[in-house]
Amino acid sequence: MRPRPTPAQRRNDLLLALVLLGGTLGSTALYRAAGVADGAPYWHSAIWAATMSLPLAWRRVAPEVVAITASVAFFVGAMAEIGELLFSNITLFIAIYTLGAWGRSRRIALLVRAGIVLGMFVWLIWGLVVAANAPDHLPEMSREGGLVSPYVAYALINVVTNLLYFGGAWYFGDNAYRSARERVALEQRTEELAAERERTREQAVAIERLRIARELHDVVAHHVSVIGVQAGAARRVLARDPDEAAASLTAIEHSAREAVAELHGLLGTLRQGDGEGDDGDTDAPAEAAPHGLADLPGLVAESSASGVPTTLGVIGTPRETSGVVGITAYRLVQEALTNVRKHAGVGATADVRVRWADDELELEVSDTGAGSTVAARSGGLGQAGMRERVSAVGGDLELGARHRGGYLVRATLPLRRAGAVS
Structure with a gap:
């Protein structure tokens, strides 16, 4: 009317x-x-x-x-x-x-x-x-x-x-x-x-945060198990070998501080009120161990096998990272290569580079896809998840078209969080 x-x-x-x-x-x-x-x-x-x-x-x-x-x-x-x-x-x-x-x-x-x-x-x-x-x-x-x-x-x-x-x-x-x-x-x-896009974006963010929470569960479980093992060892040798007991206690302190730092950074990004039903997780089947940087060659091989020739380059000396950084790096590369397969077009190639610096880890995934498909990758739900993950570990994320064609995903992840003991 x-x-x-x-x-x-x-x-x-x-x-x-x-x-x-x-x-x-x-x-x-x-x-x-x-x-x-x-x-x-x-x-x-x-x-x-x-x-x-x-x-x-x-x-x-x-x-x-x-x-x-x-x-x-x-x-x-x-x-x-x-x-x-x-x-x-x-x-x-x-x-x-x-x-x-x-x-x-x-x-x-x-x-x-x-x-x-x-x-x-x-x-x-x-x-x-x-x-x-x-x-x-x-x-x-x-x-x-x-x-x-x-x-x-x-x-x-x-x-x-x-x-x-x-x-x-x-x-x-x-x-x-x-x-x-x-x-x-x-x-x-x-x-x-517009309302549907906003709802979809919020749902994507919520789903990604819940996924982060599940992976955080694995990381925290790792730290707690280490603390338990070291505490048991310290109790057994405390009387006869005080130095070995002190070393175990030092390891406990390091794991505890690192766990607290990771919890402080990640829990702030999770949606409040989505803890309903958490108590029922004890009956759920055990999930596989979380992926990390060591699994990147498998991602590269999978991408090449799917029709997108992909190379992996490592610059610098690899070293130990926290579990959250490893999971974040793996998921970023996984999502970037998935977008290459979906949007880059026939004949595109991809390159994954890992650069180790003193205090940070830089990941770079680039491709030679057609420039006309760049708009199709912008604002996707997967990119919303990337931003959530990088923000959770206190890093920076760069997304956009390359000047010579193709698309670039670059993330900088800190190797040390405030409050963690080196």
Whole structure:
């Protein structure tokens, strides 16, 4: 259903009505000065001009009433021999057009327009028939002739002109209504798609955070198991070998501090309130050990086997990292190679580079895919997961097209977290 007009639209309609009133009055004066219309007093013409044009100020509020008023005023003006034919025709056209474009009830709009058009054509045909039998009306036009007499040709011109006039007002009014309906439907679909994208993004982030939580469970379990083993060893040798017991206690302290640092960084990224059902994890089957940097050659081999030739380069001296950094590095490379297979196109190659620095680990996955597919990789759900993982370990992530073609994923992961003991 058509919405009500806005205040700005109503102001524009008022301005249009005033302009048409001025034009109608001026046109009436010109017609009278030309001697074409002098059958009615001027004040009659002024009242008629106001009745004809001013209702257009409410044309979008009550289009049915305005169309009927304009039609009746047009008829009365002709019967009273006002004689103005320019602006009155414009006003009637706008009134019928508006009824088609702004009628809130399509059935009423159809019936009112059909009634107006039928009435106008009955009036036209009746006038032509009466004039055909009145020799003093247009005496210069013969009623007799060949196949088409001059008067019949004149009558046909009037009929065709009125068909085009009313048909145009009808067609353009319906077309404006359809365009408005399609525009509203498009706006609604756009809002729905935006809301759906937002929900999908939030779901992707939630799923990725839950995955991080599961992997964090493995990391923490590793630290706790190490602490348990070292504590048992320290208890057994505490009496006879204090130095060995101290070494075990030092290892316990290191594992505890590293676990606390990783927990502090990761738990802050997890959604609050998703802990329901956590107590039931004890009955779940044990998951496989989490992947890490040592599994990158397997990812590269899998990518090559799937049709994307992939190379792996390691720069610097590898060394031990925390479990979370290893898992994050593995998942980043896995997601980047998956995107290469999905978007890079036929004939693309990929390169994975691992650079070891003093305090950080840099991962770089690049490909030679077609530049036209870069847009398809931007803003994906997998990239939302990448950002979550890198943010969880306090790193930086860079995504984007390469200048020489293809796509680049570069991540910098710190090897030490604040609070951890080296």
